[in-house]
Amino acid sequence: xxxxxxxxxxxxxxxxxxxxxxxxxxxxxxxxxxxxxxxxxxxxxxxxxxxxxxxxxxxxxxxxxxxxxxxxxxxxxxxxxxxxxxxxxxxxxxxxxxxxxxxxxxxxxxxxxxxxxxxxxxxxxxxxxxxxxxxxxxxxxxxxxxxxxxxxxxxxxxxxxxxxxxxxxxxxxxxxxxxxxxxxxxxxxxxxxxxxxxxxxxxxxxxxxxxxxxxxxxxxxxxxxxxxxxxxxxxxxxxxxxxxxxxxxxxxxxxxxxxxxxxxxxxxxxxxxxxxxxxxxxxxxxxxxxxxxxxxxxxxxxxxxxxxxxxxxxxxxxxxxxxxxxxxxxxxxxxxxxxxxxxxxxxxxxxxxxxxxxxxxxxxxxxxxxxxxxxxxxxxxxxxxxxxxxxxxxxxxxxxxxxxxxxxxxxxxxxxxxxxxxxxxxxxxxxxxxxxxxxxxxxxxxxxxxxxxxxxxxxxxxxxxxxxxxxxxxxxxxxxxxxxxxxxxxxxxxxxxxxxxxxxxxxxxxxxxxxxx
Amino acid sequence: xxxxxxxxxxxxxxxxxxxxxxxxxxxxxxxxxxxxxxxxxxxxxxxxxxxxxxxxxxxxxxxxxxxxxxxxxxxxxxxxxxxxxxxxxxxxxxxxxxxxxxxxxxxxxxxxxxxxxxxxxxxxxxxxxxxxxxxxxxxxxxxxxxxxxxxxxxxxxxxxxxxxxxxxxxxxxxxxxxxxxxxxxxxxxxxxxxxxxxxxxxxxxxxxxxxxxxxxxxxxxxxxxxxxxxxxxxxxxxxxxxxxxxxxxxxxxxxxxxxxxxxxxxxxxxxxxxxxxxxxxxxxxxxxxxxxxxxxxxxxxxxxxxxxxxxxxxxxxxxxxxxxxxxxxxxxxxxxxxxxxxxxxxxxxxxxxxxxxxxxxxxxxxxxxxxxxxxxxxxxxxxxxxxxxxxxxxxxxxxxxxxxxxxxxxxxxxxxxxxxxxxxxxxxxxxxxxxxxxxxxxxxxxxxxxxxxxxxxxxxxxxxxxxxxxxxxxx
Numbered sequence: 001x002x003x004x005x006x007x008x009x010x011x012x013x014x015x016x017x018x019x020x021x022x023x024x025x026x027x028x029x030x031x032x033x034x035x036x037x038x039x040x041x042x043x044x045x046x047x048x049x050x051x052x053x054x055x056x057x058x059x060x061x062x063x064x065x066x067x068x069x070x071x072x073x074x075x076x077x078x079x080x081x082x083x084x085x086x087x088x089x090x091x092x093x094x095x096x097x098x099x100x101x102x103x104x105x106x107x108x109x110x111x112x113x114x115x116x117x118x119x120x121x122x123x124x125x126x127x128x129x130x131x132x133x134x135x136x137x138x139x140x141x142x143x144x145x146x147x148x149x150x151x152x153x154x155x156x157x158x159x160x161x162x163x164x165x166x167x168x169x170x171x172x173x174x175x176x177x178x179x180x181x182x183x184x185x186x187x188x189x190x191x192x193x194x195x196x197x198x199x200x201x202x203x204x205x206x207x208x209x210x211x212x213x214x215x216x217x218x219x220x221x222x223x224x225x226x227x228x229x230x231x232x233x234x235x236x237x238x239x240x241x242x243x244x245x246x247x248x249x250x251x252x253x254x255x256x257x258x259x260x261x262x263x264x265x266x267x268x269x270x271x272x273x274x275x276x277x278x279x280x281x282x283x284x285x286x287x288x289x290x291x292x293x294x295x296x297x298x299x300x301x302x303x304x305x306x307x308x309x310x311x312x313x314x315x316x317x318x319x320x321x322x323x324x325x326x327x328x329x330x331x332x333x334x335x336x337x338x339x340x341x342x343x344x345x346x347x348x349x350x351x352x353x354x355x356x357x358x359x360x361x362x363x364x365x366x367x368x369x370x371x372x373x374x375x376x377x378x379x380x381x382x383x384x385x386x387x388x389x390x391x392x393x394x395x396x397x398x399x400x401x402x403x404x405x406x407x408x409x410x411x412x413x414x415x416x417x418x419x420x421x422x423x424x425x426x427x428x429x430x431x432x433x434x435x436x437x438x439x440x441x442x443x444x445x446x447x448x449x450x451x452x453x454x455x456x457x458x459x460x461x462x463x464x465x466x467x468x469x470x471x472x473x474x475x476x477x478x479x480x481x482x483x484x485x486x487x488x489x490x491x492x493x494x495x496x497x498x499x500x501x502x503x504x505x506x507x508x509x510x511x512x513x514x515x516x517x
Numbered sequence: 518x519x520x521x522x523x524x525x526x527x528x529x530x531x532x533x534x535x536x537x538x539x540x541x542x543x544x545x546x547x548x549x550x551x552x553x554x555x556x557x558x559x560x561x562x563x564x565x566x567x568x569x570x571x572x573x574x575x576x577x578x579x580x581x582x583x584x585x586x587x588x589x590x591x592x593x594x595x596x597x598x599x600x601x602x603x604x605x606x607x608x609x610x611x612x613x614x615x616x617x618x619x620x621x622x623x624x625x626x627x628x629x630x631x632x633x634x635x636x637x638x639x640x641x642x643x644x645x646x647x648x649x650x651x652x653x654x655x656x657x658x659x660x661x662x663x664x665x666x667x668x669x670x671x672x673x674x675x676x677x678x679x680x681x682x683x684x685x686x687x688x689x690x691x692x693x694x695x696x697x698x699x700x701x702x703x704x705x706x707x708x709x710x711x712x713x714x715x716x717x718x719x720x721x722x723x724x725x726x727x728x729x730x731x732x733x734x735x736x737x738x739x740x741x742x743x744x745x746x747x748x749x750x751x752x753x754x755x756x757x758x759x760x761x762x763x764x765x766x767x768x769x770x771x772x773x774x775x776x777x778x779x780x781x782x783x784x785x786x787x788x789x790x791x792x793x794x795x796x797x798x799x800x801x802x803x804x805x806x807x808x809x810x811x812x813x814x815x816x817x818x819x820x821x822x823x824x825x826x827x828x829x830x831x832x833x834x835x836x837x838x839x840x841x842x843x844x845x846x847x848x849x850x851x852x853x854x855x856x857x858x859x860x861x862x863x864x865x866x867x868x869x870x871x872x873x874x875x876x877x878x879x880x881x882x883x884x885x886x887x888x889x890x891x892x893x894x895x896x897x898x899x900x901x902x903x904x905x906x907x908x909x910x911x912x913x914x915x916x917x918x919x920x921x922x923x924x925x926x927x928x929x930x931x932x933x934x935x936x937x938x939x940x941x942x943x944x945x946x947x948x949x950x951x952x953x954x955x956x957x958x959x960x961x962x963x964x965x966x967x968x969x970x971x972x973x974x975x976x977x978x979x980x981x982x983x984x985x986x987x988x989x990x991x992x
Contacts (some may be wrong), residue, residue, distance in 0.1 A: 001890055002572030002941045012896070014937050018616055018917040020573020044617045064885075064892035064940045065729060065793060065844035081615065289831055291808065291867065335831075443825060444851030445790060450570070487569045 001064045003450075003486055005039060007073070007085075010056030017041065017051065022085075025486035027061055027069040029454040032311075033331030033339070034071050034089030035481070037061060042082040051083050052076040059087035061486070067334045068450050090332040093278050093285035094311035101273070102160040102168065103303035104258045104265040106409045108135050109379035111255075114155035114229055118192075119201045127154030127232070128245060133378040135173075137232045138249035139241050146238030155188075157229035158257060161306045162194050165277065166259035167224025171207065173255040176215045179248040182236040184211035187218065189225035211235070221261045228257060255377065256301065264299035267317040271330070271340045274310045286332065292339035292346070296322030298416065302408040314340065320406075320413075321420035329455065344478055347455035350439040354460045367425040368392035369401040372414035384411060387418040392426035429496045434460065437490065449491020450484045458493065553599040558585035561626070564675025564704075564989045572941030573919055575911065576705045576888045577675030577989070581643060582624070584671065588664040593653040596662040600651060607669070611641030614917070621915050624673055626991035635677035635988055638914050643670040674913055676704055677992075678985040687980045688715065692761055692879060692960055692968045694738050695980035697946075699953040704987040705888055705945040707911035708732075712959045713926055713979040714900045716971075722901040723969050723976075727842045728961025729795055729881075730907065732891040732944050736786045737884030738956040743796070743862070743877035747779040759966035759975060761879040765799075769874040770866045777861040780880060782816055785855040789884035792855070793892060794845035796862070796880045797962050800832045802873030807832040808865040809875075811845040816859040825849065829865060832875065840878065840962040844894070847885070855884075878967045881960045889947050889955065893940035898961050899923065900969050900976060906959065907936065911943040914985075919943050946984055953984065 005019040021042055028035040037059050043051060057073035072093075075086035108131045114122040126143035130136035137154045139145055145152055160168055168189070177185050187208040193200040207220045232250040241248070258265060272290050279285055298320060305313055318328035318340065326342040333339070339346055369388035376382055386401060393399050404421045406414040438446050439458070452458070459476040481494040547554065562580025569578075588603065590596030610622035622639040646669055653662040687695040691714075699706070710732065717723075731738055743766035744754050755767045768776060785792060794811040808831055814824035827846025850858070862877065883892055893909065900906050904923050911919050921938035946955045957980060963969035969976045 001885060001887065001892065002943075003570045004572050004939055004941050006939045008937070012937060014935065014939070016918075016935065018573075020571055020918050021616075022571060025569075025571060042615060044615050047616055060939065062894075062939050064890075065795070065894050066847060289806075289833065291806065291829075291831060337831075441825070441849050441851075443823060443849070445849035446851075447791075447849060448570070486571050489568060489570050 003068065004062050006060040006062060008058040008060070009054065015051075015057075017043070017047070023487060025061070026483055027450070027486070028481065028483045029089075030481045031329060031331065031454055032089065032091035033333045033454070034069050034091070035454075036089065037069050037071060037085070037087040039085045040080075040082055041085060044081075045078075048078045048083045052078045059085065063450070070334065090286060090336045091311070091330075091338075093282060093332070093336075094274070094314060094338075095309050096278065096285065097281040097310075098307045099274060099277050099310050099313060100161050100164045100306050100308075101166040102164055102257070102259055103166065103270055103305075104256065104301055105158075105304050106254070106256045106301045106377060107375065107379065108133065108255055108377045109375075111135055111156045111158050114153075114157045114231075117198050121151040121153050122155050122231075123150070123152035126152060129154070129156055131156065131378060133253070133376050133380075135230055135252040135255060136249060137230070138246050139232070139234070140245045141241055141243065143241045144238050145234040145241055146236055147234070148238040151233055153231040153233040155229045155231035157190075157227055159192055159194065159227040160259075161304065164226070164306075166273075167226055168228055168257050168259055169224050169261055170219075170221045170258040171228055171256070172217070172219040173230075173252040174215070174217050176249075176251045177210065177213050179213055179232075182211070183213075183232065183234055183248060184209060185250045186231045186233070187220065188229045188231060189222055190227040190229065191225055192227045224259075253377075265301070265303055266295050266297065267300060267320070267328075268293045268295040268340065270300070270303060270317060271314065271338070274313065275338055278310060285336070287335050287337040289335070289337050292337050292341060294322075294328075294341040294345075296320070296328060298323055298413060299410075300408075301410040301413060316407075319421075320417050323416070325416070325420045325423050327420055327424050333453070344455055344457060347453070347457055347478070349442055349457050349459070350452060351442065351459045351461050352434070352436040352439055353462045354434045354436055363396060363428050365425060366392070366396055366398075366428040367400050367402045368396070368422060369399050370404050370418040370422045371401070372404050372406045372418040374406045374408050374411065374414040377409050382411070384415045384418055387415060387422050389422055389426040396428075434458070434493060434495065436493070439491075448489060449482075449493075450486075452479060452482050452484075452491060452493060454479050454481055458495075553589055554603065555587045555589065556584060557587055559583070561991060562675070567675075573943060574674065575676055575707055575913055575943050576945060579640060579672055580675045581670045581672050584669045586667050586669065588667060589659070589661045590653070591661060593662045596653040596664050597651065600664055600667070607639070607642050607671070610639040610671075614640040616917060623914060624671065626677060628991045631992045633679060633992055635679060635991055636914055637673040637675075637677050640672045640674065643672060646670055675989070676707070676913065676987040677989065678707070678914060678987055681709070681983045681985050684981055684983040687982075689978055689980055690968075691976040691978045692740075692958070694740060694956050694958045695978075696735060696956050697954065697980075697982045699946060699982070699984045700986060701948050701951060702946065702953045702984065702986040704989050705947050706953060706984045706987040707913050708944045708946050708955070708982050708984040709908070709910045710944045710957060711908040711981045712906045713981065714902070714904075714906055714969075715977045715979045716974060717900060717902040717976065718971065719902050721971055722899060723971055724900065724964055725842070725898045725961045725969055726839060726964050728895045728898045728959065729842060729844070730891070730893045730895065730909065730957070730959055731795070731881060731883045732889075732955055732957045733883055734786075734886055734889050734947070734949050735954050735956055736784075737789055737886060737890065738958055739783045739785065739882040739884075740958070741780055741783075741880045741882070743778070743780070743880060746781065746862075749776060749778050751776060752778055755876065757876070757878075757967055758973065759963060759968050759970050761968065765876045765878050765967065767874050767876045768864055769872075770805075770864075770869055773866050773869045775863060775865050777812070777863045778877075780860040780862060782856050782859050783882050785882065785884040787854055789855065789886055790851075791847055791849045791885045793847050793883040793885060794827065794860070794880065795842065795883065795960055796845060797840055797842050797878035797967055798832060799838065799840045799876045799878070800834065800873075801837060801875065802834055802871070803837050804834050804870040805873035806834055806867055807875050808867065809845065810863045810865075811848060812861040812863055813848045813850070813858040814861065815853075815857060817857050826863065829863075838965055840964065840967055842960060842962045878962075879960075881958060888945055891941055891944050893921065893938050893942060895961065896937040898936060899934075904934075906978070907938070909938075909942050909944050913943070955982075957982070
């Protein structure tokens, strides 16, 4: 069977164009699935103008019922007696609309005092506040506190990102209340409109109250709100505080806000919501199926996204890896199904006899020790201990250390990300280039190169087997990018690290620039 | 290239350029009329198999035939006018190949003493022709003005095609395999293939969810009823009037997980190295997600390394009662015989929500032998009285692209609809034994039925095929 280049309009109808006459047809796959399709379609001027005037087109390259490539047409250029067509894979949908949402935060750096101007139940100047690694509220000596006239609360509040897509539904913290009778602490939920001046407050509910001095923990869930306040108040007629500042206080540590009621926030939850977000803006841009989304098992204690593209968020989540130390990958292949899974877990295995092979061993990419930079709850930068790979250190005779930034207050999570980063680079990737024409399945069946995709593993059969890793990165390597020329039936596969080649580098750079990456 | 002037046995007797519309010649220029044009030499290009993997143009690449001709006239002006007239169709051929709204130009060839005329669509002349300088000269021997030294390299589609052979009609039921046999063809011959619903009452119509047209050499299409498979726990046979064989296989999971049923071994020809699996399926659940895949495994020596599994296809919840015809994937084999492999259909139920089941109807295995295998996917096929369900027409002699249409079978034949059909729409047949043979199957569902039906009667189909024998040299 031969291939069929299909252009569909926005209603899914096939355009009656002589796509069988297309030239320079090339498809590519990359780290995010189907990457690009380029083709030149000879057309007379009028038909070419009609085509470039259309929008919302999709391009498919099929072999009978099998999809070899699909994506959306992004560029149509009328020139040289036809139309240059450039289509990009459906992972491009993750670059369409920014995403703003709070999932979980343990940082207290963004908590602020609630001003009386915001809400008359609060009082200015009567309390001292501290958000240095804790939430701390203490009435100042000489202040007139009490509920005569107004409540005169002292409060710290957190407001979720403005116009964020998720509401706060869970609050947890450890608290210490040191006070006499009639003092109480309270956790209150509000919906606040930050676009008004002064802010419009809508009280939703009180989720935790205690007037008992001592320590304890809070773990409550509630209907969605966009602001949470923790308050200290004197619930008795007005009186002047005679004790020293700091004698009566509320202190909260291990504060966590979540927008899910589950015990943890995991990347698959975020990814699933990103699919909904993308489809809300562009219905059908991605499949609603989440079957290719794997839960990495890491609790995302700090996941706050403001005006970030889904592609950026997905890349960040993938780089964090999973609880087993595996890096993740994301992308889209057939049926517009987004995948989020351990690197290479969805790839197929191929064997080749390389006709041309260049290998360059280099320590350029060797990083066998990482430490993670993260923050404490107050926003101060902290560093984990070095996560070094002793085997790699012994093998290569040196330690190469780098820092990895982790947006969290969780030291355990930060260390885990540092280990994942280390495991990915503790064996340097040789630069190599392989030219082959046909690929074989593990059972020995030979296929053309249009089936090979990024993420697959390729074993060069005509090299001496090396002991060690399954993917030793020379004899067996993971494919980073592929291109396949339909005109010449010639595949090009790029291993994880290719040898420097000026043409490849230029093409790589241009492609990245075109995609805005 | 065969230089005709050196090979007397295949000296070209007739080399014409014809302007035609949909096969009807409306004007014709002969290089051998000996009044205006005289062919002095000719080399005919031999069509190679096309290297490009893009379909739609048949198996053979474009070639260049070079004609050396003398243009004549009673006066110098007449000779020049005759030359000008010759250029006109060649310009038109170039414009046609650019998809301009002009008629196709065909070249017709026959060797001296040959049996038949053969045709090919002309795609224009190679750049740089004809010569830039033309000087008519008086030739006393023939008492005419002549323009000599004109060499025309004409680019055309590679295969030389005969007039259409007789249509072969094979009656049958929809979803069954129709076997065709034609006259032998030296090269892969394009086939005009159509399916017409034969028993639809007047003004009635019905539709399906999806479907496929599969074409392959004999023995490479195998139909199997899921209900005839080896049953596994949770699987039962359920009577369904519209299903092939009158029943379907139902799987009722009791817990999330993986199950499979063994379809059996298929006797595909030994030389076939890969096959595609198509099947009809229906989810009976509004909430359960099903994932299904095909698997081939060694039936003689159980060996997990020898099993080959297609990627899982998702059958989403919802649309209860709707039958779909889906593509499961391809299975590649190395050098083993298919008969040593058994096929399974794997079913995964990631989350089981409530009572749910999934039904399987017919399974079509398509052995892929390259150019002679074609599978086209049809989105929402329609079956209307007086319309062909689908016509796959290569149009290699008349149009730039093949077409897949549903067309009125009588009356105004130009009224046509274009269903969304993907896949190479050029169906080709080659010799199997002494004749050109192929099997074809319109494999589709009837939306809520396993096969299209009207009033409880499964549609019968007139499967029709009309090949044009193909050659690479004139005959």
